[in-house]
Amino acid sequence: MADNTEPHQASDENLVACSRQGDKACFGVLVERYWNMAVAMAMTRTQNLTQAEDIAQESFLRAYIHLHTLKKPSRFAGWLGSIVLREVANSGRRVRRERQVSISVDPDVLNRPAAQAGENPGLTEQHRAIIREAVGRLPEKYRAVVIMRFVTGMPVTQIAEQLGMRAGTVRIWLHRACQTLRKEIPPLLEEVDLS
Amino acid sequence: MSCKDYKYLIDAFVDGTIDASGLETLKEHVTICPACRKEYEDFSKVRCFVKEAFVSATSPTQAAEAVKAELSSSASMPGASQFGSMPIGRKALAAASVLLICGIGIGFGLGRKAGQAEVNLGRPLSIDIASVAGTVLVKHAQAKPWEELTPTSSLFLGDLVHTVGRATMVLSIGKNSSITIGPDTVCSVNAFNGESEFSLARGRIEATLESPHPPFFINTLQGRLQALGTEFIVEVK
Numbered sequence: 001m002a003d004n005t006e007p008h009q010a011s012d013e014n015l016v017a018c019s020r021q022g023d024k025a026c027f028g029v030l031v032e033r034y035w036n037m038a039v040a041m042a043m044t045r046t047q048n049l050t051q052a053e054d055i056a057q058e059s060f061l062r063a064y065i066h067l068h069t070l071k072k073p074s075r076f077a078g079w080l081g082s083i084v085l086r087e088v089a090n091s092g093r094r095v096r097r098e099r100q101v102s103i104s105v106d107p108d109v110l111n112r113p114a115a116q117a118g119e120n121p122g123l124t125e126q127h128r129a130i131i132r133e134a135v136g137r138l139p140e141k142y143r144a145v146v147i148m149r150f151v152t153g154m155p156v157t158q159i160a161e162q163l164g165m166r167a168g169t170v171r172i173w174l175h176r177a178c179q180t181l182r183k184e185i186p187p188l189l190e191e192v193d194l195s
Numbered sequence: 196m197s198c199k200d201y202k203y204l205i206d207a208f209v210d211g212t213i214d215a216s217g218l219e220t221l222k223e224h225v226t227i228c229p230a231c232r233k234e235y236e237d238f239s240k241v242r243c244f245v246k247e248a249f250v251s252a253t254s255p256t257q258a259a260e261a262v263k264a265e266l267s268s269s270a271s272m273p274g275a276s277q278f279g280s281m282p283i284g285r286k287a288l289a290a291a292s293v294l295l296i297c298g299i300g301i302g303f304g305l306g307r308k309a310g311q312a313e314v315n316l317g318r319p320l321s322i323d324i325a326s327v328a329g330t331v332l333v334k335h336a337q338a339k340p341w342e343e344l345t346p347t348s349s350l351f352l353g354d355l356v357h358t359v360g361r362a363t364m365v366l367s368i369g370k371n372s373s374i375t376i377g378p379d380t381v382c383s384v385n386a387f388n389g390e391s392e393f394s395l396a397r398g399r400i401e402a403t404l405e406s407p408h409p410p411f412f413i414n415t416l417q418g419r420l421q422a423l424g425t426e427f428i429v430e431v432k
Contacts, residue, residue, distance in 0.1 A: 021332060021341060021357065021359060022332070022334060022341045022357070023341075024263045024266050024267060025263070027262070027263070027266070028259040028260070028262065028263045029259070031255065031258055031259040031262045031263075032255040032256055032258070032259045033255070035251060035253070035255040035258040035259070036249070036250070036251055036255060039249065039251040039253075040249035040251075043249055044249075049251070049252055052251075053251060053252070053253055053258075056251075056258070057258065057261060057262060057265070060258075060262045061262065061265060061266065064262075064266060068379075068381075068397055123244065123247055123248075127244070127248075128244075128247060128248040129248075131244045131245060131247075131248035132248045132249065135245060135248070135249075146245060147245075147249065149210075149211060149242075150241075150242045150245040150246050151245065151246055151249050153211070154211065155210060155211030155212050156210040156211060156212060157212065171206075171210055174209065174210065175206070175209065178209060178238060178241055181241050181245070182237050182238075182241060185241075185244070188240075188244065
């Protein structure tokens, strides 16, 4: 990078700027930063991890190719999110919100605790599928906010910047989404103990 | 403080805007208030559950390596990856405007050869760099890193050139003929062998050609343009 900043500490703007000059290492940092977000956004539509990862990778490649069209580099994450959703639609993998998604997972896997469980040792694959479906049923605008807040860990103010919206609006959407999720997954909230 | 006051802290916790002292205060309160504890724990669980439900099997580091490998294998760069295919008829996909300012239409037929020019990657080109203003980067076909171009640099067939920001460059392609590569332009030289062919991914190319001149083409994502006159501009936005 031109200013010798450690790439992992650099802002999205700086990483976009050096990526535009063909620096793939800088773009790699952006991929690391937003990989989970891209996969999550795709998974809310596909409910299939493998497909979601394919879509996420394709989205990053597309983003790199069209990086010069990004008008506000500070909004890379929001822009990437729109690419992911377009990729889902283009690939014909879009799952209608109303549709009941069947879970074709081995029963043993369903009852197995999460392999990478960190905070929730009691969360099974079935639990995770229920949560993914609940998030998938949220209105589109709420979904993006929930993913950016809880998967990527962005505060509301940053999400607002990424989406080019007012923080107050994003805050309202996030709280409505959380209230909806609380109603959708009450047994889980009782069943699983974080402590 | 009443529970109403702590509600603001719970909201800030959900928003991700709570500070360390606020979080400490909230955690103390929820130990003695069942209603706030229920609220706080539910939101904590929703946050953790969503994060874990969408965890990817591929780590971000692995994903980054895979994407970088894919980009390297296709030798692409932002705005210039589709040089190989150049599909015609994708006009609706890009807001491109092509301006052709024709001068004197002489010499169109002279020197024209049938068929496509021979592509020989890496062949040195008899193109002189007349001037460079600002930072201009070049990527040789067989090389990975981008290099800064100077007036003394040599250009090779297949080189990708990027005028960064407001930088511009003028190429001398023969007696009384020159190419001006405008700001923030990405282009490459595909052929320079009797006939000339440039590819323009984005930006602006201005050409001033002697009369008569051999066939001269510029490829864009929207199509292949042939210079019929002596002065013309091609711009891709």
